[in-house]
Amino acid sequence: xxxxxxxxxxxxxxxxxxxxxVDPVPTARPTTRKNARGRFAEINGFVDESMAKLSRSAVTxxxxxxxxxxxxxxxxxxxxxxxxxxxxxxRTVRSALAELIGAGLVKIVRKGRLGTxxxxxxxxxxxxxxxxxxRK
Numbered sequence: 001x002x003x004x005x006x007x008x009x010x011x012x013x014x015x016x017x018x019x020x021x022v023d024p025v026p027t028a029r030p031t032t033r034k035n036a037r038g039r040f041a042e043i044n045g046f047v048d049e050s051m052a053k054l055s056r057s058a059v060t061x062x063x064x065x066x067x068x069x070x071x072x073x074x075x076x077x078x079x080x081x082x083x084x085x086x087x088x089x090x091r092t093v094r095s096a097l098a099e100l101i102g103a104g105l106v107k108i109v110r111k112g113r114l115g116t117x118x119x120x121x122x123x124x125x126x127x128x129x130x131x132x133x134x135r136k
Contacts, residue, residue: 042066042124043066045125046062046105046125049125050105054099055099060086060088061082061093062106064082069123073123074120074121075121076119078112078119079093079094079097079119105125105126106123107121107124109122
């Protein structure tokens with residue numbers, strides 16, 4: 001049977017059989033080599049310069065935030081979600097965030113509240129106040 005003499009669809013919306021297919025909406029921009037290099041430089045700086053000075057929970061929270069960082073450089077997530085994914089309590093997440101903020105590795109851009117959405121963080125690989133890492 002061809003499409004021109006197909007029987008009308010039974011049930012559903014009238015004329016729904018004639019709708020064109022919908023193209024999927026891209027969810028993220030494709031990664032470019034320049035973006036990938038910047039991401040690797042950031043995590044390399046974190047591992048080489050900052051990680052040894054932090055508690056295990058702070059490292060875990062930083063890695064989750066870094067992974068959640070979008071192309072605009074911001075990560076949006078709640079403390080409860082961070083705790084669930086890190087396998088720690090909310091109280092430990094708050095302590096880890098305080099440690100990361102004190103080390104200059106995370107900055108709160110917008111504080112989240114009930115009804116307004118999660119907190120927005122800016123994540124850095126090394127302390128921004130310290131300057132770029134020196135080569136040996």
